[in-house]
Amino acid sequence: MVVSPVSGPVVVRVDHVTKKFTVRKDNSLKERIVHAGRRGRAHKQEYTAVDGVDLEIHAGTTVGLLGPNGSGKSTLLKLIGGIVSPTSGSVLTRGRMAALLELGAGFHPDLSGRENVFLNASIMGMTPAETTARFDEILEFSGIGDFIDTQVKFYSSGMFVRLAFAVAVHTDPDVLLVDEVLAVGDEAFQRKCMERIQRFRSEGRTIVLVSHSASQVQELCDRGIVLKDGAVVFDGDVNDAVSALRDVLEGRRVGDTAAHDSGKPIEITRIEVLDAGGTARDVVPAGSPMRVRIHVQAKQAQPTWDMGFSIDTPTGQMVLASNTERLEVALPALAAGESSIDFTIESANFGPGQYFVNANVWPGVPEQTHVMWQGTRFTMEHDDTSIGTVAASISVA
Structure with a gap:
């Protein structure tokens, strides 16, 4: 197991964690009625999203989770955030954690942006008084403006994520979990988010980031973890992680160099x-x-x-x-x-x-x-x- 060289305490420990899901093949109501009561698992399939992962994350580090679609990045982040429980193994964390895992997660569509700010902040452990004290900062950071009193079901995807990110970064988290949300929003807002993450890094906070952008991971992270089929295939320097990701995407074993083809002159x-x-x-x-x-x-x-x-x-x-x-x-x-x-x-x-x-x-x-x-x-x-x-x-x- 590779750990960060930072000497801070361990804030996340993932100990041989496996997460399995049951995927149904009979998706329609008619198929489920026909198959009801039948024994066997012919109409169910077990899928392993995370397979025996071991890792430790130290305080003050910024870690990028990389991998192709379906590699288990988002599931691992949800396991760390306590959104889902492991099938086996254990996940231990310490400190206040803010998780920005899905677009608008924790938002109620029939509530206004203002009401959702208080709802979301309370889910993340803030009191109403703390939220009130920081509300103006949250509103300014999000750039929502007068739409703050509009029901969020009328928000665009960019407005959703801007408000959700603004709440997350103002909850004073010790650990911030971010899943691909920096891909949403205009360039100015993405830059604002990255600047805030850089500020968090300088303050010694811990960030775990899922991104498909290798350049973004290289800019923000000091450690990279590459997953394939739910398992960790690389854990170490972020530049080496980007190289390992490319090996995975091109179907090579991580670290392999191009084999000499004896058939070529x-x-x-x-x-x-x-x-x-x-x-x-x-x-x-x-x-x-x-x-x-x-x-x-x-x-x-x-x-x-x-x-x-x-x-x-x-x-x-x-x-x-x-x-x-x-x-x-x-x-x-x-x-x-x-x-x-x-x-x-x-x-x-x-x-x-x-x-x-x-x-x-x-x-x-x-x-x-x-x-x-x-x-x-x-x-x-x-x-x-x-x-x-x-x-x-x-x-x-």
Whole structure:
């Protein structure tokens, strides 16, 4: 079991927890009447959403739960929040917990926003006097305005989540559980939420976040947990967790590198990122030159061959790609054995964050192409003056 390096006390302990659900196959009333009284489980199926999970979360850490749809992320968060009980195992928590798990959870559709603020806050352990004292802050943060006295059944999804999040973050929680709600709302509100989470982090509070956004998890979290089929397949550094998530999404075992295909006449064996002087780098200053060195193994000599590379974000978005054909470069004849080729990027103007490097090689015919995915990764250094996928020098006149 991997635990956070933070020395604070354990605020969440999940001890060999399994959660199973029974899924009915006879969904209509007619089918249930026909099957009523029949023995056996032919019309029921047991589904394991969380399978033997062990983990500890220390105070003051921000943990991201990652995984494909159906991997058990939301169920695990509900188990931590006490919304559902485990089939086996135990979940122990300490401190006040605020859970923002579903859109409008805890809201009554026939009550106004104002009434739901008091209802939701009471569910989270606040007294009416405490809620009254913080009501104006909650209203301002949510941006609901005059709609606060409108029944919430008339709210848009964005209004729902803004008000729910505003209540959750003003209950003074020790542990905040957040499930995908940061994907709702406009960009300004999402930024406001992320700023509040950053403030919580600086105050030493604990946050457990479920998100499909790898960049969001990298920005907010200091630890990543990846789930697949209800089980933890990775628990550790958040950047390594994003890499593990990509392995899961692409059907590979976590940590596996691309296997050499003995059927290809040329195989890529390794990829390196170097600076202009040829020194290996895993951190590259924005705007500096960098080299991508691709190592290959040829089974026999090749009179003609080509090579290419691409650079992706953690979510798989390509930010740069090229190859010798596009560059109109004819590589010299390749001798049998090991060789390497460098692609030089004169100015690496990528935005801040982590990137993965892929490469491919082929001897004359594309059908013989060998590809190495995520052969290496690097992080772009930045000065916090800009964000995005492109780095540029900016001045104000």
